Amino acid sequence: MRVTRLEARDLRCFDALQIGPGPGLNLLVGGNGAGKTSVLEALHLMAYGRSFRGRVRDGLVRRGADALEVFVEWEESGDPGRVRKAGLRHTGQAWVGKLDGTSVDQLSQLCAVLEVVSFEPGSHALIDGSSEIRRRYLDWGLFHVEPDFFPVWRKYSRALRQRNALLKAQGGDRQLDSWDAELVEAGEPLSRYRQGYIDRLQQELPALVSTLAPSLGQAEYRLHPGWKQADLPLADALLLARDRDRAVGHTTVGPHRADWQVSLASGASHDTLSRGQAKLLALTCLMAQAQALAADVAGGWPVVVLDDLASELDQAHQQRVLNYLTGTGAQVFISGTELPRALSETGAQPKVFHVEHGRLEAAG
Numbered sequence: 001m002r003v004t005r006l007e008a009r010d011l012r013c014f015d016a017l018q019i020g021p022g023p024g025l026n027l028l029v030g031g032n033g034a035g036k037t038s039v040l041e042a043l044h045l046m047a048y049g050r051s052f053r054g055r056v057r058d059g060l061v062r063r064g065a066d067a068l069e070v071f072v073e074w075e076e077s078g079d080p081g082r083v084r085k086a087g088l089r090h091t092g093q094a095w096v097g098k099l100d101g102t103s104v105d106q107l108s109q110l111c112a113v114l115e116v117v118s119f120e121p122g123s124h125a126l127i128d129g130s131s132e133i134r135r136r137y138l139d140w141g142l143f144h145v146e147p148d149f150f151p152v153w154r155k156y157s158r159a160l161r162q163r164n165a166l167l168k169a170q171g172g173d174r175q176l177d178s179w180d181a182e183l184v185e186a187g188e189p190l191s192r193y194r195q196g197y198i199d200r201l202q203q204e205l206p207a208l209v210s211t212l213a214p215s216l217g218q219a220e221y222r223l224h225p226g227w228k229q230a231d232l233p234l235a236d237a238l239l240l241a242r243d244r245d246r247a248v249g250h251t252t253v254g255p256h257r258a259d260w261q262v263s264l265a266s267g268a269s270h271d272t273l274s275r276g277q278a279k280l281l282a283l284t285c286l287m288a289q290a291q292a293l294a295a296d297v298a299g300g301w302p303v304v305v306l307d308d309l310a311s312e313l314d315q316a317h318q319q320r321v322l323n324y325l326t327g328t329g330a331q332v333f334i335s336g337t338e339l340p341r342a343l344s345e346t347g348a349q350p351k352v353f354h355v356e357h358g359r360l361e362a363a364g
């Protein structure tokens with residue numbers, strides 16, 4: 001997809017913001033605190049229902065304003081003439097959303113049509129942070145490539161909430177049996193979807209590692225499904241864990257405990273990678289996801305957002321990333337306090353925007 005217009009009102013330091021991005025590389029340049037990240041947050045918010053820095057109520061609405069508004073216009077690669085539009089007004093508590101002029105009743109309806117992959121200073125957490133972040137990565141990808149995934153995920157989440165409530169209330173075996181059956185019915189396919197998706201991402205990973213981060217060596221995704229799947233079906237795992245689950249008051253096995261890792265032939269582990277290496281690996285995993293999406297979904301490349309690319313990536317790696325991205329044809333937004341030095345060697349013709357004290361101007 002290609003964003004052709006982005007507008008926001010009362011978003012952090014911006015009372016009003018309007019940008020007509022170019023189809024390729026877009027650079028947002030300005031001093032610290034100027035508002036560069038806020039522009040990228042506007043895009044991320046529409047695609048995820050939250051910012052990569054937190055929820056709307058965690059400071060996204062401009063101080064003194066009641067609500068923020070974001071409006072995005074875009075076209076899809078498979079359907080370039082057709083302009084699509086999404087709008088969102090959010091107070092931090094309540095929201096109103098529109099898609100192509102029609103009100104939506106679930107934020108997921110906006111998230112489903114806007115594909116944005118974001119890399120930001122906290123993205124190393126995809127490698128060295130909590131398993132929840134890694135599950136979200138898998139589920140976001142599946143949400144976009146597998147139409148049957150979301151209903152299964154929702155069914156599983158509901159059954160899990162009910163089972164946990166029952167465990168806390170010391171519910172009887174008969175009631176637990178029926179929620180176990182629901183969990184299994186959704187949990188087994190959920191886990192199969194995740195394994196299939198990991199296998200798909202693995203097809204992209206080796207070439208991407210050699211392009212972006214060759215020093216990491218051979219890399220392989222490994223999925224941990226959340227129970228000893230190789231030894232027993234989920235139904236048996238739940239039954240075996242029942243006494244322990246009763247004691248702790250929640251479900252200790254199942255796909256909600258799934259995790260994945262990238263194992264590196266060098267032997268380096270998530271715990272021993274430097275912050276910069278963890279970021280490089282996170283970026284590579286995000287690009288694997290974007291590349292798979294571009295190949296498998298009619299809308300083409302997702303929009304790629306790189307907030308503060310220069311932080312902790314050395315010149316050589318920045319160069320690799322820029323060369324790669326300019327070769328993909330993706331629409332890319334990069335923020336930084338200065339133009340990336342590596343830019344001149346890519347031959348890219350970026351559109352540059354200067355951001356200063358909550359104001360944004362296109363250069364040239």
Ligand SMILES: Nc1ncnc2c1ncn2[C@@H]1O[C@H](COP(=O)(O)OP(=O)(O)OP(=O)(O)O)[C@@H](O)[C@H]1O
Nearest residue numbers: 012013031032033034035036037038059061062063
């Ligand atoms: N809710 C808010 N209301 C008003 N101003 C805000 C709000 N939240 C953040 N700000 C201000 O908005 C400005 C923009 O911050 P942002 O993080 O987008 O800047 P940046 O250009 O990315 O900075 P850096 O290069 O330091 O990362 C900051 O000066 C910040 O103090």
